[in-house]
Amino acid sequence: MAQQGNFKSPARMGALEDGAPLSSAGTVSGGKAREQGLGGVNFERRSFLGKVVAGVGAAVAVTTLYPVVKFIIPPTKEFSNLNEKVVGKASEVPEKTGKIFQFNKDKVIVINDNGKITACSAVCTHLGCLVHWAPKDNLISCPCHGAKYKQTGEIISGPQPLPLNPFKARIEGENLIISKA
Ligand code: FES
Numbered sequence: 110m111a112q113q114g115n116f117k118s119p120a121r122m123g124a125l126e127d128g129a130p131l132s133s134a135g136t137v138s139g140g141k142a143r144e145q146g147l148g149g150v151n152f153e154r155r156s157f158l159g160k161v162v163a164g165v166g167a168a169v170a171v172t173t174l175y176p177v178v179k180f181i182i183p184p185t186k187e188f189s190n191l192n193e194k195v196v197g198k199a200s201e202v203p204e205k206t207g208k209i210f211q212f213n214k215d216k217v218i219v220i221n222d223n224g225k226i227t228a229c230s231a232v233c234t235h236l237g238c239l240v241h242w243a244p245k246d247n248l249i250s251c252p253c254h255g256a257k258y259k260q261t262g263e264i265i266s267g268p269q270p271l272p273l274n275p276f277k278a279r280i281e282g283e284n285l286i287i288s289k290a
Pocket residue numbers: 233234235236237238251252253254255256267268269
């Protein structure tokens with residue numbers, strides 16, 4: 110009867126030594142012919158190469174998928190939570206202008222209306238567009254749907270449901286400082 114199983118088992122190798130013939134189906138009846146047929150095969154090397162191929166495949170998969178995952182899941186940006194912060198130079202907001210600064214997690218518009226410095230959220234309470242200072246009209250305007258706010262953030266007209274969140278701003282020396290209201 111044909112023998113199957115572990116070719117390297119001591120019992121099997123013993124059978125091969127005894128001269129068992131090699132069957133045409135690839136099973137072994139034992140004998141030196143079969144020993145010669147397996148002579149070129151190194152099962153330990155095959156196992157090692159298999160692990161190398163699997164490792165390379167895993168490395169390729171990781172390097173391919175990592176940027177995709179990083180793209181799909183944007184990084185979480187960490188914001189500070191300061192009571193006040195020097196956001197820039199006073200010269201960045203000359204008279205009759207407004208400029209938006211990042212303060213903690215908020216975008217804040219600082220307005221210099223003829224020396225009167227005010228600050229409020231720069232995010233329109235309608236649908237979240239960024240507002241700007243319109244010096245000719247002396248008001249804060251939203252470019253998306255026409256919301257209008259006073260310099261201090263109160264509603265003048267438009268579809269927005271709420272005023273702009275208030276902040277404080279002051280100039281100390283050359284520095285422009287924003288603080289929580
Ligand atoms: S988002 Fe500002 S008016 Fe609509």
